[in-house]
Amino acid sequence: MPDHKVVSKEEWVAKRKELLKKEKELTRQRDQIAKERRELPWVAIDKEYVFDGPKGKEKLSDLFDGRTQLIVYHFMFQPDWTEGCKSCSLLADNYDSVIVHLRERDTNMVTISRAEFDKIEPFRKRMGWKFKWLSSFNSDFNDDFHVSFPGDPKDQKQVYYNYAMTTFPSSEGPGISVFHKDRDGKIFHTYSSYGRGLEEFMIMYSLLDIVPKGRNEEGLPYPMAWVRHHDKYGDQTFKDIYVELLTKKS
Template identity: 45%
Template sequence: MLETPKALPKTVSRSEWLAARKALLDQEKQLTRERDALNEARRRLPMVKLDKDYVFDGPDAKASLLDLFDGRRQLIVYHFMYDPDWEKACSGCTGFVDDLPVLKGLHERDTSLAVIARAPQAKLKAYAQAKGWDIPLYSSFGGDFNYDFQATTDEKVAPSEYNYRPRAEHIANNEPWFADGEHHGISVFLREGDEIFHTYSTYARGVEPVVPVLHYLDLTPLGRQGA
């Protein structure tokens, strides 16, 4: 979490501001070039063919992971934090869905997006209705999906690993919230015919690039203000 700056920027003349702004622009351009290189490296990651059939409870019917592609070649899954025992979902994940962009742009580029949580479908449907969402939420309750993709960690079910670090490392780093329970993240899949390949997953702050409100706030003097 990034803290709010304790002091406002100093006030200077327009010419001093312009010199500082141009210096910052050089840093921004360098970051853009580095981000382009990182995105290219991400696209070159090897992929893993899935050997498991995952089935989810949808708002109206059961759906396989293949169904979630909706005929498109790519699928982005947002791992939505909602434990079956919770009365309501994670506030951060709720904000993510609130701010989801129009999906038309993804669909036009052969890409679908699905939101999956471990809470039972009845809870998901009630929560979506209360929030006024029209995007379907899918439940992985009773299945392996969350555990296989680090969205739920429970040593009683499977060896715990989140953000590519084992449970013991999170405990040693005084980060018990990463050691057990529900977690947010994004996983990406590619379809070749009826075969599905896992290409990428990211967690924790790795999800920030798809959270628009954070990037808007990063442009301001007060920053994220604890977000």
Template identity: 40%
Template sequence: MNHPPIVSTEDWQDALSTLRVREKALTRQLDALAAARRRLPMTPVEQDYVFEGPDGPASLTDLFHGRRQLIVYTFMWHGADHICSGCSLFTDNVGHPAHLNARDVTLALTSRGPLDDLLALRRRMGWDLPWYSSLNNSFNTDMGAGDGFALNVFLRADDRIFHTYSTTARGVERLGSNWTFLDLTPYGRQETWEDSPEGWPQTQPYQWWRLHDEYEMSEDLSR
């Protein structure tokens, strides 16, 4: 297995300083992008969605839990025997909700699956996020998730709900801290799509992802 070239501390610091210039430029670009996102127009949500939650039927308004802003992650669901490892990885990355709540934001999950199955997985994974079944409404399709996953943002204003932002694919991936941490390491995510030096360890993308309680089992089977 190859590794980065070995240089003196002075040369390493010079190379790091050169990279830092690019990192700071990117940070400013991301700040500008966030500023543009805050200035996006919004569109009213006219559909009266009814979800199934632990306490019974819930409207989209109920998902706000009294706050003004709502982020909904649609967790891809193809059955209890086919849990999406990528959605699970993303959900594992979500921190304590108190920090979002302090800024008037609620984060919730929805899935087109039976509520009992969703809550069983939540217990298994140790997640605390509120999770609602959208099995009997068109929320997933209307919000761009379809049979997959997506992240959508909403605002309550003047007794109405507005759709302010939506993303999916790598737009969601960018929000996951595990991917961000891996991007800081010498070998990166170790996936074949990455632009890495010759000899770097790489496997096919996504195939290494597991539910967090399945990694040890996978390692045992590979021995």
């Protein structure tokens, strides 16, 4: 017998309907939050950001690519790292294939990291991603959007991340930012989200949330400790990964 309550189909349907009411309430709340998000005031971008990409030097205004809306994913990739962050890579797996659909809704999406482009491009190709990925190495972009932090994270200094002063375990942080360009070419910052706010863009977590074991991350050193680059899982089973992580934790 399973280690879980088992009931008749009729009782299950009754319980499912109770939960459905809450799910519908959550859907309405999400709709309201989305409306309030769209109604946030904007901030004009007065600085000219220039990035290094597949076409050479490109300005922020170029990244809209004929659209009026631009989404930027701030991908953690420090200049001295040999590969990009594995958790950011998981999120990138989620959005890579949907950009073609976004472009049909007057929206472009690009990825930006602080690592130099010559290091970014081989990693992008290794992972098989199609999205445009640029380097902000020679600009203040990462600093201005609070996803890069000076100093050694081991010093436990307070940094500004997710709209508050906090300690952060890395010199890079993940985030997503949105921009609008008007008919005169003026660019505005409309929205940014960080930390757990990024789970909103991970279909994998939404799927895990409907299975009996859920995310199954309790007891790990940190919630996403099990995540690997998608080309690194190989023959290692989830049990092998958990044993490895729990051994490190102890």
